[in-house]
Amino acid sequence: MALDAVDTGGRSSDEIDALIRRTPGPGSVLPPSALDYFRLDRTSGLATFDAGFSVVITLDGTATLSTDRSEQRLEPGSTTLIPHAAGRFEVTGECLIARPLSPDERCPGVHDASRAPNRRTGSPPAGRPGSCPLPPVGQARLRA
Numbered sequence: 221m222a223l224d225a226v227d228t229g230g231r232s233s234d235e236i237d238a239l240i241r242r243t244p245g246p247g248s249v250l251p252p253s254a255l256d257y258f259r260l261d262r263t264s265g266l267a268t269f270d271a272g273f274s275v276v277i278t279l280d281g282t283a284t285l286s287t288d289r290s291e292q293r294l295e296p297g298s299t300t301l302i303p304h305a306a307g308r309f310e311v312t313g314e315c316l317i318a319r320p321l322s323p324d325e326r327c328p329g330v331h332d333a334s335r336a337p338n339r340r341t342g343s344p345p346a347g348r349p350g351s352c353p354l355p356p357v358g359q360a361r362l363r364a
Contacts, residue, residue: 249316256321263315274302274319276311283313 231239239251246264248255261267262279276285276294283294285302287309294300294313302309311317 258318258320261317263311263317266310266312268310269317271304271307272319272322273304274317276300276302277316279314279316281314283311283315286310
């Protein structure tokens with residue numbers, strides 16, 4: 221069995237270059253092809269994120285993590301896990317924030333009554349209303 225997401229084929233130099241993204245400032249550090257799976261954002265200064273499972277990696281200097289319930293100082297090189305139950309959170313400082321896509325990002329239009337087209341491709345959502353062709357987060361599709 222193998223995961224559908226794993227590609228064991230070789231890559232050309234151009235394909236490898238397309239996977240490398242140099243971003244000196246805040247924003248996504250992943251190439252567009254990775255955005256179908258998860259996000260990895262670089263922060264500089266204050267950034268706010270919606271509730272959801274996240275991993276905060278502190279880069280340079282200290283950072284601050286704030287939720288409705290607490291505020292925590294993050295040391296350089298530290299990794300902090302944020303559960304969905306923590307709610308909306310803010311990070312101040314130089315950090316990387318890794319998080320899975322929200323249900324609306326995974327299947328645009330499926331969770332929205334208006335069934336809006338996919339923001340990246342402009343195409344209508346696949347499947348019947350309320351269905352999503354992707355497996356739930358954390359479950360990979362296996363093939364024999």
